[in-house]
Amino acid sequence: RSMATSARQSLTIGLIPADGIGREVIPAAREAILAVQSELPEVKFIDLLAGWETFTRTGTALPRETVQSLKEECDCALFGSVSSPSRKVAGYSSPIVALRKELDLYANIRPVCSVSADRTQPPAVDLIVVRENTECLYVKDEKLIHTENGKEARATRLITERASTRIGKIAFELAKARSRKLLTIIHKSNVLSVTDGLFRESVRAVPGLPGIDGKFDDVTIEEQLVDSAVYRLFREPQIFDVMVAPNLYGDIISDAAAALVGSLGVIPSINAGDTFVMGEPVHGSAPDIAGKGIANPVASIRSAALMLRHLGYVSAADKIDKAVDDTLAPAKILTADLGGKHSTTEVTDHIMGLIKK
Amino acid sequence: RSMATSARQSLTIGLIPADGIGREVIPAAREAILAVQSELPEVKFIDLLAGWETFTRTGTALPRETVQSLKEECDCALFGSVSSPSRKVAGYSSPIVALRKELDLYANIRPVCSVSADRTQPPAVDLIVVRENTECLYVKDEKLIHTENGKEARATRLITERASTRIGKIAFELAKARSRKLLTIIHKSNVLSVTDGLFRESVRAVPGLPGIDGKFDDVTIEEQLVDSAVYRLFREPQIFDVMVAPNLYGDIISDAAAALVGSLGVIPSINAGDTFVMGEPVHGSAPDIAGKGIANPVASIRSAALMLRHLGYVSAADKIDKAVDDTLAPAKILTADLGGKHSTTEVTDHIMGLIKK
Ligand SMILES: CC(C)[C@H](C(=O)O)[C@@H](O)C(=O)O
Numbered sequence: 001r002s003m004a005t006s007a008r009q010s011l012t013i014g015l016i017p018a019d020g021i022g023r024e025v026i027p028a029a030r031e032a033i034l035a036v037q038s039e040l041p042e043v044k045f046i047d048l049l050a051g052w053e054t055f056t057r058t059g060t061a062l063p064r065e066t067v068q069s070l071k072e073e074c075d076c077a078l079f080g081s082v083s084s085p086s087r088k089v090a091g092y093s094s095p096i097v098a099l100r101k102e103l104d105l106y107a108n109i110r111p112v113c114s115v116s117a118d119r120t121q122p123p124a125v126d127l128i129v130v131r132e133n134t135e136c137l138y139v140k141d142e143k144l145i146h147t148e149n150g151k152e153a154r155a156t157r158l159i160t161e162r163a164s165t166r167i168g169k170i171a172f173e174l175a176k177a178r179s180r181k182l183l184t185i186i187h188k189s190n191v192l193s194v195t196d197g198l199f200r201e202s203v204r205a206v207p208g209l210p211g212i213d214g215k216f217d218d219v220t221i222e223e224q225l226v227d228s229a230v231y232r233l234f235r236e237p238q239i240f241d242v243m244v245a246p247n248l249y250g251d252i253i254s255d256a257a258a259a260l261v262g263s264l265g266v267i268p269s270i271n272a273g274d275t276f277v278m279g280e281p282v283h284g285s286a287p288d289i290a291g292k293g294i295a296n297p298v299a300s301i302r303s304a305a306l307m308l309r310h311l312g313y314v315s316a317a318d319k320i321d322k323a324v325d326d327t328l329a330p331a332k333i334l335t336a337d338l339g340g341k342h343s344t345t346e347v348t349d350h351i352m353g354l355i356k357k
Numbered sequence: 358r359s360m361a362t363s364a365r366q367s368l369t370i371g372l373i374p375a376d377g378i379g380r381e382v383i384p385a386a387r388e389a390i391l392a393v394q395s396e397l398p399e400v401k402f403i404d405l406l407a408g409w410e411t412f413t414r415t416g417t418a419l420p421r422e423t424v425q426s427l428k429e430e431c432d433c434a435l436f437g438s439v440s441s442p443s444r445k446v447a448g449y450s451s452p453i454v455a456l457r458k459e460l461d462l463y464a465n466i467r468p469v470c471s472v473s474a475d476r477t478q479p480p481a482v483d484l485i486v487v488r489e490n491t492e493c494l495y496v497k498d499e500k501l502i503h504t505e506n507g508k509e510a511r512a513t514r515l516i517t518e519r520a521s522t523r524i525g526k527i528a529f530e531l532a533k534a535r536s537r538k539l540l541t542i543i544h545k546s547n548v549l550s551v552t553d554g555l556f557r558e559s560v561r562a563v564p565g566l567p568g569i570d571g572k573f574d575d576v577t578i579e580e581q582l583v584d585s586a587v588y589r590l591f592r593e594p595q596i597f598d599v600m601v602a603p604n605l606y607g608d609i610i611s612d613a614a615a616a617l618v619g620s621l622g623v624i625p626s627i628n629a630g631d632t633f634v635m636g637e638p639v640h641g642s643a644p645d646i647a648g649k650g651i652a653n654p655v656a657s658i659r660s661a662a663l664m665l666r667h668l669g670y671v672s673a674a675d676k677i678d679k680a681v682d683d684t685l686a687p688a689k690i691l692t693a694d695l696g697g698k699h700s701t702t703e704v705t706d707h708i709m710g711l712i713k714k
């Protein structure tokens with residue numbers, strides 16, 4: 001999964017804090033990267049605009065310069081979080097959904113792992129949600145018509161063999177590299193036999209032996225209907241290892257998994273394509289706490305680590321992750337979402353202290 | 358919400374156990390209805406076929422005679438659960454989805470309420486999921502095409518003003534009748550601004566004051582994106598009272614809520630239209646435990662009560678619900694899903710004993 005690192009003389013990272021607490025946590029992720037600079041080629045940051053606030057000022061949520069810089073100047077990027085208007089606003093469209101498509105970041109990888117106080121015990125929850133990131137209802141092909149009986153709206157849900165196969169490959173490789181080697185395909189093919197049927201068949205076809213239950217390359221392949229997957233996530237999360245899902249189910253499943261480990265504020269993700277990777281905390285812009293300096297920086301810091309790991313900078317990523325785990329396990333320096341009362345800066349400083357130790 | 362009961366000389370109930378544990382729990386629901394016979398007009402049962410097993414024998418999952426009997430002879434019905442083939446089988450289509458549409462049972466009402474040992478305390482979870490039951494991706498309008506790049510599948514997600522308004526009305530009336538009077542609209546309009554936009558607007562328009570946050574008829578109206586609703590259901594279920602959702606989100610949300618109260622085996626539902634109502638346990642056919650006599654009959658028994666309540670037989674429903682609560686609260690006579698070791702029959706007998714006392 002990792003991209004070749006050898007050729008890189010420098011590492012240029014686009015920073016897109018976007019809205020709300022994105023602006024408070026992306027700087028923490030930047031600090032974490034700087035703290036492991038010695039493990040990396042020369043690091044450069046480029047500040048880029050996107051989001052609702054950018055839209056209200058400039059009329060576009062994703063300026064052309066941002067996309068151009070990401071494509072031409074950056075090796076990777078970190079995206080914060082975006083606020084959405086509560087009702088349809090002409091011309092506005094979510095920049096994160098657009099970026100995923102524009103840069104063909106087809107895999108949204110979301111590891112959810114609990115850190116327990118007793119570090120000798122295996123984590124209670126240890127899974128990865130691998131979410132297809134470019135199609136399903138997120139193609140946003142919607143139409144409204146007026147009929148005699150009132151308005152009727154239709155959206156298209158697109159599932160292709162190509163996209164399902166490539167996300168299946170990523171998920172399969174991730175499962176193969178883990179100790180439990182279990183891949184669970186999430187779908188709702190009892191209702192959507194054609195679209196979800198194609199998704200599950202395409203994923204199953206990845207190991208080369210379509211349609212037969214069992215193991216391939218030591219990877220066990222299972223399935224779960226999305227409703228029942230959410231139910232079982234709550235009741236027995238240990239049955240899951242790597243979960244692969246179409247876009248919308250993956251969105252919901254990753255929030256459900258996040259609830260199991262205390263807070264969305266600790267869940268990182270990367271949006272990965274074949275030539276670009278963008279770290280993104282799973283949480284939203286949290287307008288209710290934005291500007292108060294109390295947002296949890298962990299999800300963004302971990303997203304930076306996940307991005308570096310994906311780029312092949314394993315020791316840099318390990319250093320960051322260890323400092324985060326060593327902060328979470330004793331549960332002393334925590335933000336409010338985890339029941340603590342420390343600020344974003346205090347938690348960030350503590351993690352930086354541990355990285356540098 | 359209740360249908361007029363006065364005119365009814367007799368009450369004819371269609372019984373469709375369908376597959377798996379449906380065959381073990383629908384008889385328990387039948388017993389519960391017989392146990393409160395004195396509160397009802399003359400009760401008649403008609404046994405009807407549907408399901409996967411019916412499909413394998415007859416080539417159709419929903420025989421024409423079943424639909425005809427429901428429409429012409431029955432006042433209401435109880436449906437068990439249906440097994441689905443793990444892959445697409447030509448000619449097979451889920452009979453429960455078809456029945457909901459065929460009988461225009463547009464509201465799927467799923468109350469989720471915990472029963473605590475200390476009956477003086479209010480329940481920790483006490484909410485109702487009101488799920489639109491006829492459209493969204495469940496219209497099953499799917500197409501597969503072959504392209505140069507492989508297969509491409511498309512499904513249509515249909516949201517109409519008419520269906521969203523009528524489910525909104527049901528949800529609004531339910532919220533108005535409860536003590537907390539809170540209605541939360543579940544959607545994903547930050548991505549699906551047209552379809553989910555229409556859903557939320559239509560529901561908001563029900564009280565007659567579209568688009569403004571706040572209270573109408575003492576009902577507070579709130580919104581939650583579906584991913585965040587699942588997260589918050591796990592973390593702080595007490596923030597929800599009545600949740601109204603398009604079909605697929607409602608399917609997922611109700612399983613998530615079920616996980617909070619110990620088992621899917623205790624969650625009832627009704628599929629209600631303007632002239633017909635069908636009780637249905639939320640759980641599936643559970644092939645792993647089918648035939649062992651250990652399935653939890655509570656969801657089906659409660660579905661019978663919910664159906665009778667909807668038909669206006671309030672005292673009959675109260676009697677059944679009280680006997681169920683008085684069985685669950687002491688937590689002594691329980692099936693395996695709730696950590697007990699009693700059989701379906703033992704739990705059913707215990708509930709019947711309490712009803713008759
Ligand atoms: C903000 C929103 C468009 C986004 C999504 O649905 O993908 C978010 O929920 C996420 O999970 O990254």
Ligand SMILES: CC(C)[C@H](C(=O)O)[C@@H](O)C(=O)O
Nearest residue numbers: 190191227451453454608639
């Ligand atoms: C069996 C299946 C078609 C059904 C659904 O998705 O509606 C079930 O999950 C339910 O919730 O009643």
